Amino acid sequence: MDEDLKSAISTHFPEFTETEFKSELLEECNIRHIPAGNPLVEMGQQIRSIPLVIHGKVKIFREDEDGHELFLYYLEPGDACAISFSCTLHDNISKVKALAVEDTDVISVPVRLMPHWMSIYRSWYRFVIDTYNDRFDELLAALDSIAFHRLDERLVDYLEKNQRALDTDVLNLSHQEIAFEMNTSREVISRLLKKLEQKGAVKIGRSKLEIIDLTLA
DNA sequence: ACATTAATTGTGT
DNA sequence: ACACAATTAATGT
Numbered sequence: 001m002d003e004d005l006k007s008a009i010s011t012h013f014p015e016f017t018e019t020e021f022k023s024e025l026l027e028e029c030n031i032r033h034i035p036a037g038n039p040l041v042e043m044g045q046q047i048r049s050i051p052l053v054i055h056g057k058v059k060i061f062r063e064d065e066d067g068h069e070l071f072l073y074y075l076e077p078g079d080a081c082a083i084s085f086s087c088t089l090h091d092n093i094s095k096v097k098a099l100a101v102e103d104t105d106v107i108s109v110p111v112r113l114m115p116h117w118m119s120i121y122r123s124w125y126r127f128v129i130d131t132y133n134d135r136f137d138e139l140l141a142a143l144d145s146i147a148f149h150r151l152d153e154r155l156v157d158y159l160e161k162n163q164r165a166l167d168t169d170v171l172n173l174s175h176q177e178i179a180f181e182m183n184t185s186r187e188v189i190s191r192l193l194k195k196l197e198q199k200g201a202v203k204i205g206r207s208k209l210e211i212i213d214l215t216l217a
Numbered sequence: 218a219c220a221t222t223a224a225t226t227g228t229g230t
Numbered sequence: 231a232c233a234c235a236a237t238t239a240a241t242g243t
Contacts, residue, residue, distance in 0.1 A: 174224085185231065186225090187228085190225095190227065191228090207225070
């Protein structure tokens with residue numbers, strides 16, 4: 001039972017070196033399974049535990065009051081949601097939405113342990129700082145994309161991210177879904193996709209997109 | 218196999 | 231952005 005957890009930790013989080021830390025992890029944390037398509041954290045929800053993903057893929061969105069969303073980035077095995085770290089210190093509510101796009105397993109680290117662990121386990125301290133840094137960089141990249149790039153470039157960005165994260169050339173997304181995640185209208189996406197198709201970068205199917213070669217874009 | 222309907226995509230303003 | 235046309239996929243008969 002706990003063997004799964006143990007091996008999951010050592011394969012996806014090899015940076016956790018202290019043996020006492022690892023055994024404490026085993027004691028205090030449990031695995032949570034989230035089926036594909038289900039939310040991990042909803043916008044505005046209290047954060048009581050930090051998810052460390054060990055299987056599957058998780059999409060992170062920003063969401064506004066009337067349900068507009070904006071895709072930010074993917075979380076993969078070995079990643080943690082850094083946004084939730086900040087919530088621990090301020091017992092804040094979540095400012096993002098997290099959605100499992102594949103069947104996903106996470107280790108749930110209770111937030112109450114954070115201050116203690118941060119102070120005594122160096123590898124945990126480093127991990128938190130490092131992932132915070134990585135996510136901050138991604139946020140900046142996302143911000144640049146919106147501020148300085150035109151929509152067609154953003155779309156290519158978006159497709160690249162999906163291709164890389166999901167590790168496939170075939171994306172099962174409707175134009176509507178893409179538009180939603182990029183916070184634009186469906187028509188615009190349709191038109192941009194058609195341009196990409198004409199350049200031979202993608203092939204359009206119904207609720208399906210085959211990526212041929214994005215460098216042609 | 219065919220008709221009906223719903224969902225997705227295309228186009229013009 | 232909106233309205234509507236066209237096309238494709240899904241479902242029932």
